Amino acid sequence: MTQATFYGIGVGPGDPELxxxxxxxxxxxxxxxxxxxxxxxxxTARSIAQAHIQSHQTEYPIPLPMHADRTETxxxxxxxxxxxxxxxxxxxxxxxxxxxxxxLYGSFVYLYRRLHHQHRISIVxxxxxxxxxxxxxxxxLATLEQSLSLVAGSTPDPSLVDALNQHxxxxxxxxxxxxxxxASLIGQAGRVQEAAYIEHASKPEQQIYHDITQLxxxxxxxxxxxxxxxxx
Amino acid sequence: MTQATFYGIGVGPGDPELxxxxxxxxxxxxxxxxxxxxxxxxxTARSIAQAHIQSHQTEYPIPLPMHADRTETxxxxxxxxxxxxxxxxxxxxxxxxxxxxxxLYGSFVYLYRRLHHQHRISIVxxxxxxxxxxxxxxxxLATLEQSLSLVAGSTPDPSLVDALNQHxxxxxxxxxxxxxxxASLIGQAGRVQEAAYIEHASKPEQQIYHDITQLxxxxxxxxxxxxxxxxx
Numbered sequence: 001m002t003q004a005t006f007y008g009i010g011v012g013p014g015d016p017e018l019x020x021x022x023x024x025x026x027x028x029x030x031x032x033x034x035x036x037x038x039x040x041x042x043x044t045a046r047s048i049a050q051a052h053i054q055s056h057q058t059e060y061p062i063p064l065p066m067h068a069d070r071t072e073t074x075x076x077x078x079x080x081x082x083x084x085x086x087x088x089x090x091x092x093x094x095x096x097x098x099x100x101x102x103x104l105y106g107s108f109v110y111l112y113r114r115l116h117h118q119h120r121i122s123i124v125x126x127x128x129x130x131x132x133x134x135x136x137x138x139x140x141l142a143t144l145e146q147s148l149s150l151v152a153g154s155t156p157d158p159s160l161v162d163a164l165n166q167h168x169x170x171x172x173x174x175x176x177x178x179x180x181x182x183a184s185l186i187g188q189a190g191r192v193q194e195a196a197y198i199e200h201a202s203k204p205e206q207q208i209y210h211d212i213t214q215l216x217x218x219x220x221x222x223x224x225x226x227x228x229x230x231x232x
Numbered sequence: 233m234t235q236a237t238f239y240g241i242g243v244g245p246g247d248p249e250l251x252x253x254x255x256x257x258x259x260x261x262x263x264x265x266x267x268x269x270x271x272x273x274x275x276t277a278r279s280i281a282q283a284h285i286q287s288h289q290t291e292y293p294i295p296l297p298m299h300a301d302r303t304e305t306x307x308x309x310x311x312x313x314x315x316x317x318x319x320x321x322x323x324x325x326x327x328x329x330x331x332x333x334x335x336l337y338g339s340f341v342y343l344y345r346r347l348h349h350q351h352r353i354s355i356v357x358x359x360x361x362x363x364x365x366x367x368x369x370x371x372x373l374a375t376l377e378q379s380l381s382l383v384a385g386s387t388p389d390p391s392l393v394d395a396l397n398q399h400x401x402x403x404x405x406x407x408x409x410x411x412x413x414x415a416s417l418i419g420q421a422g423r424v425q426e427a428a429y430i431e432h433a434s435k436p437e438q439q440i441y442h443d444i445t446q447l448x449x450x451x452x453x454x455x456x457x458x459x460x461x462x463x464x
Contacts, residue, residue: 013357017252020250020251101373103363104366104372105374105375124250127357128363131360134357135240135335138348138355140341140344142337143337147383147391147395148336148382148383149382152379154377163379
């Protein structure tokens, strides 16, 4: 084990004030701040955290092409893990910024799996997009003994329908691309009245649709989800 | 609508540094700070947030008996909502502190339902206990297309077994009271190797059991959960 620590830091859903006190402190204290970015170096995670990034820190963007296949993505993570390994062996503390929570559908997990045998790891949980979506749409997620299921928007229809039939609350993440199809499945399950569609929760470009039969034509953003929740 | 706002504020799982910047700011700015407490006025939510509570603020503990029945609890929420309604009509900003996230199994929902027709409401999401448990146990919750289900520890056996059979990840909340029984169900589902049991994640009294066949005798605390997650 090296002495330096690799920090997986959740920066939350988009509002810079939804960073935790711990995330803000650890970002400011790191020697190297790493984050996923587009190939043209834009990074949502970085922009959320930028008030805490210091000019003397080394920044390390990890460019993840939008439509890379799995093999290509794995190669990018392997390269990034090697670079981060070098920083850590040099005794530099590395903070990796992750949208939402690092351990839930986060890119941090792929770096964690490559680095945790050799390096000390510390993880700072973040606010999930669905908690932000619930807060801004004012739709409670669950109470008491209600069950909740989280699925991806690309889940095959039968599994999505099963979830809608079996769970009091269903959260369908990354739903924008298939939003009209998913809205029709929610309709077939008889749960239109319980559903809302939210894009960019807590960001300035936030959109909330309480009537999912009125979604604009075409696909929506990647940063989008459906909440389907019994209100009793 | 009155001019004052009723804030539902998630204070997270226990570590005071896991408050968001927004929660810290809004708690410090409120006129009245309300929170659930025991009948002898102890409050975990208050103790997490206490660095941000100012001496000039009015504090309003809402005593929730540990073993109250549903009718008694409803009566307590109705009384609390009346008192909060009075504060708001006086033009005082009220912040209600909630463990974890206010909209997920939180007591805030019961106050929200009683107050949102007459008052402006603002909700600040909080870090969920399961995100903290995942961070401290270093068990990733889900990646890519994996599905995740959240259930309460008091869920009837058949539903719990269904969840264990159907979902890549199952989080069983408030599991302490039934922990040995739940551990045996996880064993019957063939998922002992994928499971961990965590109490008080992120608090000083935190306990992590990576081998759920080795749980101490007797029940565990209310602040406890099982994570069952495929690691692939």
